[in-house]
Amino acid sequence: MLHVHTGNAGVAIGEKLWQLYNEDKNSYESKTRFYNETSTGEYQPRAFFADMDPHVITSFKTRNKNIDTMYGKDCSYAFAELSTQEIEQSMDIIRKQMEATDRNYDCFLFFPALGGGSCGLYSRLVQHIAVEYPKRQKISFDIFPSKHFTTSTVESYNTVLGIHETIEHIDSSILMDNSAVWNICRSQGIEYPTYNDLNNVYANFLASLSDSTRIPNNTTIDISELHFHNLPYPRIHYLTAAYCMNAPSNELGIMNRVTKPGYCMSSCNITTGRLLQSSLFMIRGPIDNDRAKNEFSRFKESNPFKFAEWTSNYSRLAVCNDESREKMSCNVTVNTTAVGKLFRKLRDQYQPMFDRRAFMGHYGNVYSDLKESIYDFENLILDYEELNGKENDGSDEL
Numbered sequence: 001m002l003h004v005h006t007g008n009a010g011v012a013i014g015e016k017l018w019q020l021y022n023e024d025k026n027s028y029e030s031k032t033r034f035y036n037e038t039s040t041g042e043y044q045p046r047a048f049f050a051d052m053d054p055h056v057i058t059s060f061k062t063r064n065k066n067i068d069t070m071y072g073k074d075c076s077y078a079f080a081e082l083s084t085q086e087i088e089q090s091m092d093i094i095r096k097q098m099e100a101t102d103r104n105y106d107c108f109l110f111f112p113a114l115g116g117g118s119c120g121l122y123s124r125l126v127q128h129i130a131v132e133y134p135k136r137q138k139i140s141f142d143i144f145p146s147k148h149f150t151t152s153t154v155e156s157y158n159t160v161l162g163i164h165e166t167i168e169h170i171d172s173s174i175l176m177d178n179s180a181v182w183n184i185c186r187s188q189g190i191e192y193p194t195y196n197d198l199n200n201v202y203a204n205f206l207a208s209l210s211d212s213t214r215i216p217n218n219t220t221i222d223i224s225e226l227h228f229h230n231l232p233y234p235r236i237h238y239l240t241a242a243y244c245m246n247a248p249s250n251e252l253g254i255m256n257r258v259t260k261p262g263y264c265m266s267s268c269n270i271t272t273g274r275l276l277q278s279s280l281f282m283i284r285g286p287i288d289n290d291r292a293k294n295e296f297s298r299f300k301e302s303n304p305f306k307f308a309e310w311t312s313n314y315s316r317l318a319v320c321n322d323e324s325r326e327k328m329s330c331n332v333t334v335n336t337t338a339v340g341k342l343f344r345k346l347r348d349q350y351q352p353m354f355d356r357r358a359f360m361g362h363y364g365n366v367y368s369d370l371k372e373s374i375y376d377f378e379n380l381i382l383d384y385e386e387l388n389g390k391e392n393d394g395s396d397e398l
């Protein structure tokens with residue numbers, strides 16, 4: 001298992017994520033999957049942190065001396081291009097890290113912000129990794145751009161270029177966005193959430209996805225299972241998730257609560273679209289297996305999801321009984337047509353600019369890629385609309 005964190009956001013969230021992993025009592029087996037053991041018996045994160053901005057990486061490195069990093073030349077505006085030398089340098093590090101993993105099911109986990117300049121770095125790494133490791137699963141946890149957090153006007157161009165790469169090479173993409181996570185922070189009582197607060201929610205959510213993989217004696221759903229099997233169409237692999245944290249330990253109905261608006265990690269409502277595959281729930285806290293199963297039955301009685309006709313009404317549950325925690329957390333990951341709304345919003349952002357060929361000066365060398373990416377993305381939107389079905393048209397508003 002190798003974590004690849006790219007760009008400002010990817011690096012900042014990754015740093016917090018590894019702090020959370022380090023605080024947990026990870027099983028020996030999971031330690032060997034998440035960490036490299038040094039000759040002196042220490043465990044170092046099996047991770048690679050990269051950004052085009054040298055300042056981000058040098059400052060990260062002062063706090064994390066043992067983690068592998070790479071930086072390029074800052075290019076925070078347009079889709080960054082890497083030199084062959086920079087790519088080779090990165091791939092050397094990645095190969096070395098992967099030599100330590102010998103299991104076929106060990107996968108790549110990517111953590112990019114799609115709108116950033118470093119999305120180009122992410123895309124190139126994905127391309128190269130796909131060529132060298134075609135059989136390894138690749139799961140990407142993507143920060144999708146959101147209007148109120150845009151740091152550059154061309155985020156929509158960078159995103160559509162990034163998505164182009166993920167359509168082909170990534171097995172599962174989990175979409176999240178800052179506006180949705182900002183709302184989660186507000187519901188936690190934080191009046192003016194900062195990036196730091198947002199990153200805290202992202203990191204807790206991401207760590208919760210591997211609780212049952214890392215922590216011993218649980219009903220396990222391995223993080224690699226986030227690549228939902230038996231996808232009817234491999235292109236339709238854009239998942240989203242909802243997360244409820246700090247719930248009281250005696251709460252009843254937490255699984256129903258997490259499916260409600262306000263808990264989704266992206267700006268869509270997961271109960272309005274059609275579910276294309278079974279949903280995956282994970283729960284952690286002072287809750288034993290029996291109580292978790294009761295909760296799960298309670299959820300199933302009033303299951304709020306609408307299923308596509310070929311999908312059975314089926315959900316899975318992983319339980320991480322952790323008596324050292326006072327509060328409960330619960331997440332659910334779904335493959336739903338509701339994410340089509342995010343795609344349509346993105347099209348509304350780039351289309352007026354692209355019609356006027358605005359900002360093309362920054363994309364000289366990738367102009368034809370951008371054109372092709374937009375064409376492919378339009379088809380992806382159509383696929384989602386078709387799967388959503390006519391009766392749901394326009395009804396997936398929050």
Ligand SMILES: Nc1nc2c(ncn2[C@@H]2O[C@H](COP(=O)(O)OP(=O)(O)O)[C@@H](O)[C@H]2O)c(=O)[nH]1
Pocket residue numbers: 006007008009010012013051053075076077113114115116117118119143145146149150151155178195196198199
């Ligand atoms: N959650 C979060 N988002 C960030 C952070 N820094 C930047 N962003 C957002 O991520 C997107 C891409 O920015 P950034 O990561 O700085 O791009 P890059 O470094 O140029 O690839 C923008 O929409 C920013 O609003 C951060 O620390 N946390």
Ligand SMILES: [Mg+2]
Pocket residue numbers: 007008051053056076116118
């Ligand atoms: Mg940056």
